[in-house]
Amino acid sequence: MMINLAALEREAHAIYEPLALDRRSRDLRRLVVRGLVGGGRGHLGSALSAIEIVRVLYDDIMAHNPEKHNWQDRDRFLLSKGHGCLAQYAILADHGYFSKGELDRFCRFDGILGGHPDAGKVPGVEASTGALGHGPSIGVGMAVAAKLKGAAHRIFVVTGDGEINEGSVWEAAMTAGKHKLDNFTIIVDYNKLQSYQRTEVVQDLEPLTSKWESFGFAVRNVDGHDVEGLQRTFSTLPFATGRPNAVIAHTIKGRGVAHAEGDPAWHHKSNMSAAEIAGVLQAIGD
Amino acid sequence: MRKTCLDVVYELAKQDERVVFIGSDLGAGTLDQFRDEMPDRFFMEGVSEQNLIGMAAGLAMEGYIPYVNTIATFITRRCYEQLAVDLCLHNLPVKLIANGGGLVYAPLGPTHLAIEDLAILRALPRMTVFAPCDKDEMARLVPQTLDLEGPCYIRLAKGGDEVVSDPAHGFTMGRAITLRQPGKVLIIGTGITSTRALHAANELADEGIECGVLHMHTVKPLDEAAILSSLDQVDLLVTVEEHTLVGGLGSAVGDLLFDQAPASASRLLRLGIPDRFADKYGTQDELLEYYGLQGPQIAQRIRDTLSGAGKQVA
Numbered sequence: 001m002m003i004n005l006a007a008l009e010r011e012a013h014a015i016y017e018p019l020a021l022d023r024r025s026r027d028l029r030r031l032v033v034r035g036l037v038g039g040g041r042g043h044l045g046s047a048l049s050a051i052e053i054v055r056v057l058y059d060d061i062m063a064h065n066p067e068k069h070n071w072q073d074r075d076r077f078l079l080s081k082g083h084g085c086l087a088q089y090a091i092l093a094d095h096g097y098f099s100k101g102e103l104d105r106f107c108r109f110d111g112i113l114g115g116h117p118d119a120g121k122v123p124g125v126e127a128s129t130g131a132l133g134h135g136p137s138i139g140v141g142m143a144v145a146a147k148l149k150g151a152a153h154r155i156f157v158v159t160g161d162g163e164i165n166e167g168s169v170w171e172a173a174m175t176a177g178k179h180k181l182d183n184f185t186i187i188v189d190y191n192k193l194q195s196y197q198r199t200e201v202v203q204d205l206e207p208l209t210s211k212w213e214s215f216g217f218a219v220r221n222v223d224g225h226d227v228e229g230l231q232r233t234f235s236t237l238p239f240a241t242g243r244p245n246a247v248i249a250h251t252i253k254g255r256g257v258a259h260a261e262g263d264p265a266w267h268h269k270s271n272m273s274a275a276e277i278a279g280v281l282q283a284i285g286d
Numbered sequence: 287m288r289k290t291c292l293d294v295v296y297e298l299a300k301q302d303e304r305v306v307f308i309g310s311d312l313g314a315g316t317l318d319q320f321r322d323e324m325p326d327r328f329f330m331e332g333v334s335e336q337n338l339i340g341m342a343a344g345l346a347m348e349g350y351i352p353y354v355n356t357i358a359t360f361i362t363r364r365c366y367e368q369l370a371v372d373l374c375l376h377n378l379p380v381k382l383i384a385n386g387g388g389l390v391y392a393p394l395g396p397t398h399l400a401i402e403d404l405a406i407l408r409a410l411p412r413m414t415v416f417a418p419c420d421k422d423e424m425a426r427l428v429p430q431t432l433d434l435e436g437p438c439y440i441r442l443a444k445g446g447d448e449v450v451s452d453p454a455h456g457f458t459m460g461r462a463i464t465l466r467q468p469g470k471v472l473i474i475g476t477g478i479t480s481t482r483a484l485h486a487a488n489e490l491a492d493e494g495i496e497c498g499v500l501h502m503h504t505v506k507p508l509d510e511a512a513i514l515s516s517l518d519q520v521d522l523l524v525t526v527e528e529h530t531l532v533g534g535l536g537s538a539v540g541d542l543l544f545d546q547a548p549a550s551a552s553r554l555l556r557l558g559i560p561d562r563f564a565d566k567y568g569t570q571d572e573l574l575e576y577y578g579l580q581g582p583q584i585a586q587r588i589r590d591t592l593s594g595a596g597k598q599v600a
Contacts, residue, residue, distance in 0.1 A: 119376060120375075130371075131367050134367075137339070137340020137343070137368075138340045139344060140341050141344020141348070143344075144344070145347075168337055168368075171336055171337035175332075175334070175337055175341060178331075
């Protein structure tokens with residue numbers, strides 16, 4: 001198929017006007033901060049960019065059951081960017097997979113919620129992640145398994161943008177394309193800011209849309225904080241029969257805390273003072 | 287040995303629909319019958335070891351039993367993090383079939399020699415590490431891996447290796463096999479070094495030095511009882527491995543003695559490959575000789591040690 005590179009380029013650099021966050025998005029962010037306070041540390045910026053992605057998947061898109069989290073027909077979710085786990089913990093706690101009180105023990109010696117998600121401890125976590133670039137291949141294996149079984153469930157994998165520097169991601173992408181895994185969706189949390197600096201400085205990913213296209217994916221770009229936009233995008237899955245799906249979610253690192261947005265210093269925070277925490281909560285709002 | 291191993295995998299797949307095969311970019315014709323008869327469960331996914339292991343993990347999480355096959359050094363070094371995190375941390379029943387363990391790929395040089403595989407695999411919690419000595423033993427081992435709960439590593443030898451195992455010995459994972467009853471010396475081998483150990487023992491027996499051979503086909507978990515129970519009888523313990531002296535069989539036995547029988551630690555002689563990359567090509571046998579790991583050389587090291595000539599490593 002012909003790829004309109006000029007259009008893709010415009011899409012990649014589209015500037016999405018930040019929408020006001022609704023109450024649910026603000027509530028979930030407060031749960032993230034609860035974990036941050038509980039652990040005295042956390043990848044705040046990385047979690048806040050992914051809130052609407054996990055919110056829409058768990059609220060509106062995925063088949064899942066907190067009462068039977070190993071239910072065979074559930075959709076599978078892998079947070080490949082495991083360091084963003086406070087986002088997943090917030091949505092899982094909110095759905096009742098475990099008590100919100102667990103957030104107060106985030107990263108604590110006897111807590112179940114570590115600084116990266118552990119499938120052996122956290123109800124609702126399918127795979128332990130944290131070492132980057134593992135989720136896509138595990139997801140591909142799960143998607144192949146679903147096809148083998150003739151099962152209808154789907155696999156969703158959220159990666160970071162820095163994470164897709166890893167070659168293993170593209171090995172998985174080749175395999176997903178080869179096996180026509182239209183039950184497999186990769187979502188790139190494209191906040192354009194990795195730990196050290198902007199992605200375009202560290203390892204430019206562009207043209208990202210055509211990269212995924214060239215690996216056989218059907219690709220959609222979306223404002224990763226626009227709840228309705230994400231709902232619309234995910235509700236049309238699969239985007240094309242016989243092709244794996246990629247959603248490039250344009251996000252803002254630290255979204256919802258104005259003074260943290262786009263600042264690499266907020267990739268990970270520890271030893272925050274009470275005043276800093278108060279400032280974060282105030283920025284999130286009521 | 288490789289053909290035997292893959293033939294058994296094929297048989298297992300015919301009997302059990304959970305079995306899948308994942309290869310990288312193996313030789314033409316590999317498991318054609320498997321591919322033709324069970325195409326849905328046959329995967330050849332290219333030179334992408336990290337992805338092979340992650341994919342196998344995903345399949346195993348969904349109830350499948352993947353057998354993954356490629357060259358030993360690539361299935362260990364290249365995807366080590368995937369082995370640790372995807373397989374061991376999740377305790378998944380993925381079986382790694384490693385072509386050309388040790389010095390098999392001698393002519394191809396150090397990029398292709400898997401001489402630290404036992405060490406790095408042994409370091410991973412939940413990983414079981416096998417190095418059978420011949421094809422007959424392989425045929426007894428592989429069916430048992432089907433129900434093994436966690437991941438395992440199967441080190442393959444060159445093929446056409448001398449058969450020294452005996453059906454009468456049976457095969458139990460984690461249980462060493464006494465190929466020859468110990469005398470004042472006991473040689474512990476793994477993989478094809480058990481065969482070389484037998485050669486050495488035969489030579490020494492002619493000179494009146496009774497020398498047993500314990501075949502440690504399972505390097506991890508180590509059969510500690512078999513070693514410890516020999517200590518009352520044995521003056522000299524010798525480990526022989528087609529592997530660096532850093533972290534392999536000799537190290538495992540040394541750790542055991544140091545921890546549980548420290549007074550016996552000085553009775554251990556460790557034979558293996560020195561801590562350096564191979565600087566010769568040739569054949570597996572030539573390199574084994576270069577490193578002093580052929581039967582006559584093992585015998586000589588034992589003579590020297592018994593006569594007090596020292597335990598220096600070759």
